[in-house]
Amino acid sequence: MRLSFPYMGPTIVYKKLLELLGHDVVMPPKPNKEIIDLGVKYSPEFACFPFKVITGIYLKLMEKWVDTLVTSGGHGPCRAGYFGEVHKKILQDLGYDVEIIVIDSPHDDYKYFYEVIKRLKGDSSWLQVGRVIKTVYQLTKVLDEIEKKVEILRAYNDKGTINRIWMDAQEEFYQIKNTADIKRIKNKYLNKLAKFDKSIPAEAERYRIGIIGEIYVVLEQSINNQIEEKVNRFGFEVERSQYLTDWIRENIFPFTGKDLEEIEKKGEEFIEADIGGHARSNMGHAIDFKEKGFDGIIHLKPFGCLPELVSQSVADDLSEKYEIPVLSITIDEQTADANVLTRVEAFLDMIKEKDYREVM
Incomplete structure (x- = not known):
């Protein structure tokens, strides 16, 4: 499978999850005016704004021969629960043969969640899947920890300097393979940010x-x-x-x-x-x-x-x-x-x- 996903927040997490499971992963484009305009053009007028943005992202990904899209479902009565089916219909109407895998909460349907994970794990063993999930969750926690620090320090320091440290950290995290890599990079960049603590x-x-x-x-x-x-x-x-x-x-x-x-x-x-x-x-x-x-x-x-x-x-x-x-x-x-x-x-x-x- 040649997989991708919607661009939202720390995309490095989604990439590493699928990559460590052995998939060919295509990074989605970051939303911009062209993508938003494209999404607005092909989305229902009454759809919410996130739906339109994701439509535009998916259409740009079709140019990269992506055959499978992985996304999350909605919570409760929120219409996000229908995004997967509606997006698939839009893409099919435009001539794209693509599979959309929706990861819904196991709290809603454990059997469905199990089948989705089984589909995504590919040739990986369940032991490998467990290790990957542990690594990716640790990565998520560290990224959030560093970002929270950035959101404080940027208020009292040069925005460009703090943003550069944050962007450099994310670039290094793209190369991680295990929790040891995560710990090393985390300490490196938290130490860099700690030098600005006196500005608070x-x-x-x-x-x-x-x-x-x-x-x-x-x-x-x-x-x-x-x-x-x-x-x-x-x-x-x-x-x-x-x-x-x-x-x-x-x-x-x-x-x-x-x-x-x-x-x-x-x-x-x-x-x-x-x-x-x-x-x-x-x-x-x-x-x-x-x-x-x-x-x-x-x-x-x-x-x-x-x-x-x-x-x-x-x-x-x-x-x-x-x-x-x-x-x-x-x-x-x-x-x-x-x-x-x-x-x-x-x-x-x-x-x-x-x-x-x-x-x-």
Whole structure:
């Protein structure tokens, strides 16, 4: 099989998983205007923005003779659960014979999950599969750990310098073969970043923003207008509600984890029913950010995403009750970078002036 996958967040993780299982892996193109326009052209008008972006990515991959696409399913009633079938239909209508393998959570259907893993393992033994999963999960945790450090340090240092360290680290991680390689590279780059720790001000002088929203637009910087870097530019630290490690723990591991369960429970105050996606957990994360002393929340909502539309509708109530400002930004193919920058700058200025109650 000649495999690929959608471009989302730390793509190195998906590449290494399939590569270590012995597959011929083609890296997907990073979303850009051409890809987005292509996806918009061939997607249903009512589809959410992530669907359109992924459509464009798949169409570009067809030019590289990819015959199998590996993707994840949706959570609950979220329409992402239909992405695989609809994308396959679109590609077939355009004359492409391609298989789409959807990795759904074993919590939903263990037998189906087993069959998918059996299909992807190829000639690898189950022992090898176990080792690969261990290696890739360790890689995911380390990447998230380094990125969280970057999201802090970039607020107080030259963006280019910190970004270069982060990009160099990712390049080296592409070469890993085992957990020993991961540990060596991790220590190397955490030590490099540690040299900038002295730039972090005293706790009372730090400003922090939590970013919540639909997982694709939260994780993928190329379609959310580099929102984290924009926030960092104004001296604010950033932390996301979603990192790939969290998705794996929530969807793949047999036990979700007490911390994630508590986040979900907090969100029930504003969204009682499971309406799909991460709508309820986003509300829980917003409350959690407030309890951790964060100064504001940025909520990213892709156009056409029904769960996040509900989240946006209750965000004002959450903001008022917990006295934390919330900025909702809708992301689609029409979103202008200058518009996002202007809104983010005004929001952060408002927080620093401590007059957000009057503004809101």
